[in-house]
Amino acid sequence: MKEIVILGSTGSVGRQSLEVIRRLPGRYRVAGLAAGRNWRLLAEQIKQFHPRVVSLAGPEEARELAQHLDGGGRPPEIHWGEEGLRAVATCPGAAVVLSAVTGTAGLEPTVAALMAGKNIALANKETLVAAGELVMGLAKAKGVRILPVDSEHSAVWQCLSGAPPGAPDRIILTASGGPFLHEPADLSAVTVEMALAHPNWHMGRKITIDSATMMNKGLEVMEAHWLFGVALDRIQVLVHPESIVHSMVEFVDGAVLAQLGVPDMRLPIQYALSHPGRWPGPVPRLDWRRAMRLTFLPPDTRRFPCLKLASAAARTGGTMPAVLNAANEVAVQAFLDRRLGFTGIPVLVERVLDAHRAVSGASLEEILAADAWAREYAQRALDREQLPCCRRD
Numbered sequence: 001m002k003e004i005v006i007l008g009s010t011g012s013v014g015r016q017s018l019e020v021i022r023r024l025p026g027r028y029r030v031a032g033l034a035a036g037r038n039w040r041l042l043a044e045q046i047k048q049f050h051p052r053v054v055s056l057a058g059p060e061e062a063r064e065l066a067q068h069l070d071g072g073g074r075p076p077e078i079h080w081g082e083e084g085l086r087a088v089a090t091c092p093g094a095a096v097v098l099s100a101v102t103g104t105a106g107l108e109p110t111v112a113a114l115m116a117g118k119n120i121a122l123a124n125k126e127t128l129v130a131a132g133e134l135v136m137g138l139a140k141a142k143g144v145r146i147l148p149v150d151s152e153h154s155a156v157w158q159c160l161s162g163a164p165p166g167a168p169d170r171i172i173l174t175a176s177g178g179p180f181l182h183e184p185a186d187l188s189a190v191t192v193e194m195a196l197a198h199p200n201w202h203m204g205r206k207i208t209i210d211s212a213t214m215m216n217k218g219l220e221v222m223e224a225h226w227l228f229g230v231a232l233d234r235i236q237v238l239v240h241p242e243s244i245v246h247s248m249v250e251f252v253d254g255a256v257l258a259q260l261g262v263p264d265m266r267l268p269i270q271y272a273l274s275h276p277g278r279w280p281g282p283v284p285r286l287d288w289r290r291a292m293r294l295t296f297l298p299p300d301t302r303r304f305p306c307l308k309l310a311s312a313a314a315r316t317g318g319t320m321p322a323v324l325n326a327a328n329e330v331a332v333q334a335f336l337d338r339r340l341g342f343t344g345i346p347v348l349v350e351r352v353l354d355a356h357r358a359v360s361g362a363s364l365e366e367i368l369a370a371d372a373w374a375r376e377y378a379q380r381a382l383d384r385e386q387l388p389c390c391r392r393d
């Protein structure tokens, strides 16, 4: 039986990963779990999965958890903070680390896991956006694998398994277009609640807002570039509102392979664990007896400027994608906190990008410094500059 640790176990991907593992007795044992603030849910997960080591965001949560577990059997080692994430990520004996913390917070523990020789089941796309070159180089040097969990990248990976070695000619990444694909005409008045209502996927708040701005797809283009070694100009975004075709691969002879299924993250999560095999799973099947329409349309980059910003940052390369990602994290949080309007997200990101000089071949320290600079710059712009405001009702 293989051992696995999950970083971000209390989140959307983390909870679904534990559900997948629970349904696969004898395949994986949970050796470690890391969460942020939700110590109550972590306590339940500990009772069910008996990890050896766990971590929470801060000392207070760690204390609450320790008190809660007191007297209830052999407790796990409890850590907290960045050191805690590292301790779980490098847990001796674990073969796979499922990286599902949100945002750049996932980068350092993922790098620590790679250094410790772990295979990474990667949901945290921000890791590859900020440090793709470094992370892929490290995986190669350590002889470990980065197993895609993101649904589009899992689809590409599934289409490529069994294909001749070498990069495909083109990757077509599908995008739902989010809740604002066509309406409302004026995006400046959309509320947090409207933006959190994704038509097809139930996910954490940050990625849900990224889907609404389509920044998610911009990040995913970079993720695909690093995972599959395909040039940026050979990765095309295609809007597909039904989210049934999870992505496609085009080969040199013009053949196109696609992976289809109902939108359910448990399938890509399980595939990352079963690859190259497949195991029975809980995901409902597509019902081909029902009439179904699959539609495809090009993305509207005027309506979704984040796509263009991400593409420009990707082309510049170096530390620019890390800066884009960090500025976007600040902008999304400000939108969720109702300090910034929806249309302010790309405006703020662009201001930060404009002020940055990219450094190429950056070390982890330089990438983290660029990330920190971008956050500070974005916060200052939020505090001092005139930016599109949020709707107050």
Ligand SMILES: NC(=O)C1=CN([C@@H]2O[C@H](COP(=O)(O)OP(=O)(O)OC[C@H]3O[C@@H](n4cnc5c(N)ncnc54)[C@H](OP(=O)(O)O)[C@@H]3O)[C@@H](O)[C@H]2O)C=CC1
Pocket: 007, 008, 009, 010, 011, 012, 013, 014, 034, 035, 036, 037, 038, 039, 056, 057, 085, 099, 100, 101, 102, 103, 105, 123, 124, 125, 126, 149, 150, 151, 201, 202, 203, 204, 205, 206, 207, 265
């Ligand atoms: N949700 C989805 O369907 C998909 C998600 N992804 C990617 O997967 C990642 C996770 O997304 P999702 O599950 O939706 O996010 P959620 O917000 O639902 O969960 C995030 C998890 O990370 C934990 N966390 C956040 N910050 C920290 C921190 N500083 N230290 C330790 N733990 C932390 C949270 O802990 P707590 O809740 O305890 O505070 C929670 O367990 C993202 O990178 C996202 O882009 C990719 C494809 C699909």
Ligand SMILES: CC(=O)[C@@H](O)[C@H](O)COP(=O)(O)O
Pocket: 150, 151, 152, 174, 175, 176, 177, 178, 201, 210, 211, 212, 214, 216, 217, 265
């Ligand atoms: C489930 C998943 O992988 C998400 O990244 C999802 O694809 C978001 O949907 P959008 O296509 O709306 O960005």
Ligand SMILES: [Mn+2]
Pocket: 150, 151, 152, 153, 220
């Ligand atoms: Mn995705």
